[in-house]
Structure formats: structure tokens, C-alpha cells
Amino acid sequence: EIVLTQSPGTLSLSPGERATLSCRASQSFSSSYLAWYQQKPGQAPRLLIYGASSRATGIPDRFSGSGSGTDFTLTISRLEPEDFAVYYCQQYGRSLSGFTFGPGTKVDIK
Amino acid sequence: EVQLVQSGAEVKKPGATVKISCKVSGYTFTDYNMHWVQQAPGKGLEWMGLVDPEDGETIYAEKFQGRVTITADTSTDTTYMELSSLRSEDTAVYYCATGWSGFFYWGQGTLVTVSS
Numbered sequence: 001e002i003v004l005t006q007s008p009g010t011l012s013l014s015p016g017e018r019a020t021l022s023c024r025a026s027q028s029f030s031s032s033y034l035a036w037y038q039q040k041p042g043q044a045p046r047l048l049i050y051g052a053s054s055r056a057t058g059i060p061d062r063f064s065g066s067g068s069g070t071d072f073t074l075t076i077s078r079l080e081p082e083d084f085a086v087y088y089c090q091q092y093g094r095s096l097s098g099f100t101f102g103p104g105t106k107v108d109i110k
Numbered sequence: 111e112v113q114l115v116q117s118g119a120e121v122k123k124p125g126a127t128v129k130i131s132c133k134v135s136g137y138t139f140t141d142y143n144m145h146w147v148q149q150a151p152g153k154g155l156e157w158m159g160l161v162d163p164e165d166g167e168t169i170y171a172e173k174f175q176g177r178v179t180i181t182a183d184t185s186t187d188t189t190y191m192e193l194s195s196l197r198s199e200d201t202a203v204y205y206c207a208t209g210w211s212g213f214f215y216w217g218q219g220t221l222v223t224v225s226s
Contacts, residue, residue, distance in 0.1 A: 001172070035212035037155075044205055044219055045155065050212035057214075088155055092212055098171065099145060101155040 002027055002091050004102035012110040019076040021105045023089035028069045033093040036065055036074045039104075040085045048087075049074065076107075084109050112136035114206050114217035121223045127194040130220045132206030139187040140164040142208045146180055146191040149219075150202040158204075161189060196224045 003026040013019055023034070031052035037045040047056045049065035052072055062077040076083055089102040117131040132144070146158040159170035163182035170178055179192040189206055201224045207213035 032211075037213070039155075044216035045207075045213070046216075047209065047212050047214050050209075050214075054211075056212075090155075090157075090212065099157040099160070101147075101157060104154045 001098055002029060002100060004089055004091060004100060006087075006089060006102040006105045008105060009103075010106045010108060012108055013079055014110045015079050015081055017079050019074075019079055019083070019107055021074040021076075021087055021107075023067075023072040023074070023102050025070045025072075025091065029091060030093075031068045031072070033091055034065075034067070034072050035090045035092060036063075037088045037090065037101075038083075038085045039088065045088065079107070083107065112215045114208065114215055116204075116206060116217040116220045119221040119223070121225065122196050124197055124224055124226055126196050126224075127192060128196060128222050129190055129192040130204055130206075130222070131188050131190050132217050133186065133188045134208070135187065139182070139184060142210055144180070144182060144189040145207045145213060146178075146189075147205045147207055147213075148200075148202045149205065150199070153202075158191070163189070193222075196222075198224050200224050 005024045007022045034052040036049040039045040053065045064075045086104045086106045088104045092099045113135045115133050140163045143160045145160045148156045158174045159180050161168050161180040161182045182189045203219040205219050206217040
């Protein structure tokens with residue numbers, strides 16, 4: 001089973017700043033199977049990025065994903081007030097024997 | 111418009127079984143696997159398992175194996191998640207989710223409270 005680790009646990013930034021979130025896997029897998037989600041309190045998660053770098057429908061271009069192998073990154077180029085939330089990475093795919101999530105990174109207002 | 115509408119909140123006693131439903135609309139039910147995700151209060155997301163609505167095949171996370179049953183009813187475009195032998199640690203919001211590459215669509219969540 002692939003284990004995902006996210007860092008940092010909490011990221012304190014101001015609106016307008018750049019956020020860089022990391023997701024590291026315990027073993028290498030295809031970037032086609034890496035997704036990022038945003039979750040706000042009391043809401044269901046929302047898919048931001050799939051296939052490591054493809055934005056889901058309606059996701060602003062300030063969100064970008066990159067990476068391969070065991071290291072993946074979600075970048076928010078300029079934080080908007082609505083971007084303060086918890087972000088999760090996920091590996092998915094039957095061939096990977098699971099759809100596990102990372103523990104999450106909370107982006108909060110400095 | 112794709113919609114996943116889940117059944118309402120439940121309160122159960124330890125040792126009981128809960129069954130939650132998730133009715134989908136707006137796409138062909140058999141096109142994508144249906145997943146269930148657990149989120150305990152203040153905690154992260156935990157994938158529980160999936161069902162392929164086309165043939166009923168299931169895959170369960172090791173943590174829930176033996177206690178969870180996920181099914182799909184193609185006559186009503188509804189998926190069900192049944193969790194047995196409930197304990198306090200199962201108090202959580204449970205989500206259904208689906209999509210072709212990652213979980214594009216999510217239900218609104220169902221709160222299950224396990225308390226004596």
C-alpha cells in the first residue's frame with residue numbers, strides 16, 4: 001500500500017502570497033494517478049487537480065500541480081481569501097490497490 | 111448537472127449496523143466506480159472502498175474489510191454503504207464520490223453518530 005505524506009502540516013500565509021504544498025509517496029507511481037482536493041469546513045472536498053497537473057473544470061489557473069515519481073507539488077500562485085482551506089493529495093487507481101489520501105495541509109491566514 | 115444525494119443523519123448504538131444511500135443523477139450510473147470516504151470529526155479523509163455499478167465488483171480498504179459492504183442498485187441509480195459492528199470511532203461524516211480520474215463529484219455527506 002502506498003502511503004502519502006504531506007508537508008507542511010500547516011501553512012500560514014497572507015492573501016496574495018504564493019503557497020507551495022508538498023505530497024510525498026512511499027513508493028513511486030505514475031503521475032496519472034495523483035489528485036489534489038480542497039476542503040472547507042462543513043463542505044465536501046472539491047477536486048482541484050487530477051493526473052498530477054490537469055485542472056478540474058472550473059478551477060482557477062492560480063492552482064497548478066506538478067511532480068512525478070514520489071514527489072508532487074500543489075502551487076497556489078497568489079492566495080485569494082477563499083483559498084484558505086485544507087488540501088489533500090490522493091493516489092488513485094485500481095492498479096495501485098487503493099485510493100489513499102494524504103493527511104492534509106491546512107492553509108490558514110497569517 | 112451531476113448530483114449525488116445522500117440519505118440523512120443517523121444515530122446508532124455501539125454494535126449496531128448503519129446503511130447509508132447515495133442516489134445519483136445527471137450521468138450514466140454504470141460509467142464510473144462509486145466510492146465511499148470516511149471523515150471523523152476534525153480528521154482527514156479515509157477511503158473505505160468502491161463498487162463497480164456495472165458488475166457489482168467491490169474493493170475494500172484493509173481497515174474496513176469484513177465490516178463494510180458497498181452495493182449498487184442499477185434500477186434506482188443508487189449506491190449503498192453498510193457498516194457493521196459500529197463503535198465510537200466510527201462517528202464520522204461519510205461521503206459517496208465518483209469520477210473518471212479522481213473524485214470529480216461528491217455527495218453532501220451523511221453524519222453517523224455512534225453513542226450509547
